[in-house]
Amino acid sequence: MAHLKYEEFLRITKKLNEIGIIPLLMGSVGLEVVTDRNWDAEDLDIHVPGDKRGWEVPPEESIFGWEEIMEVMNSLGYTLIDFHEHAFSNNGLCVEYGIIDTLPSFAGVELKELEIYQDRGVNFHLLNIPQYIKVYEASSKDSYRANQNNHKDSRKIDFLKNTIKMKEAQSDSL
Secondary structure, eight states, X not given: OOHHHHHHHHHHHHHHHHTTOOOEEEHHHHHHHHXXXXXXXXXXXXXXXXOTTGGGSOHHHHBTTHHHHHHHHHHTTOEEEETXXXXXXXXXXXXXXXXXXXXXXXXXXXXXXXXXXXXXXXXEEEOOHHHHHHHHHHXXXXXXXXXXXXXXXXHHHHHHHHXXXXXXXXXXXX
């Protein structure tokens, strides 16, 4: 598991919590936490409150509290490397911010269904396996993402669906 990336997520999230933000850990690092399996995470994907229209809104308006988030990231040694993607870098680690409020329209994941987790006093949201399937299925329909990720999403979907089937088979045998 990408322990270092998860530890960095907790460090960032502690600061986000201090300014009233409970983020969602997305992407491969979040999937690694949920499945306890290494997915070779390349970056850290953090979703925070923002305009549910997502890309339809100018980047400076799409994420709520963007100025405060930039201050948090700068205080932790990060540099903004891509304003449109809301991406930061520090010592080779890329952290990208997305908008949690786009989940219902993008993947059919309702915000009220997201659980809050706590680790070492840090609060954050994490998708469960069925929610990850919805997100990766929605993402896999994006041809750009499919080409960029060499179809990694389909491997993740297959793994997650098999995990559910195995759990169902185990509970049926009890």
